[in-house]
Amino acid sequence: MIPDKPDITLTPIYNPMKEDFVCQWEMVNYTVPSRTIQTFPKWLADHIAKHLADKMANADETGIHHEDKINRYLEQIYVKL
Numbered sequence: 001m002i003p004d005k006p007d008i009t010l011t012p013i014y015n016p017m018k019e020d021f022v023c024q025w026e027m028v029n030y031t032v033p034s035r036t037i038q039t040f041p042k043w044l045a046d047h048i049a050k051h052l053a054d055k056m057a058n059a060d061e062t063g064i065h066h067e068d069k070i071n072r073y074l075e076q077i078y079v080k081l
Contacts, residue, residue: 011045012037012079015052023048037079049077 057069
């Protein structure tokens with residue numbers, strides 16, 4: 001079922017990389033500074049986390065399947081409260 005409204009629950013995400021991560025949504029740049037936690041509405045946090053995990057997986061030269069890398073990095077990005 002598709003929700004009527006986007007989920008605006010505040011969702012913290014963490015950038016474990018050594019450099020800032022910039023992600024764009026509708027021509028607006030959102031920056032998550034290196035090794036910091038930032039909070040975004042869930043719909044935006046999910047978008048940023050997906051792209052951050054993909055970037056980390058692309059830089060990972062281990063022989064693990066790409067989707068498995070992404071799932072592993074998503075576990076590091078989402079902050080468990």
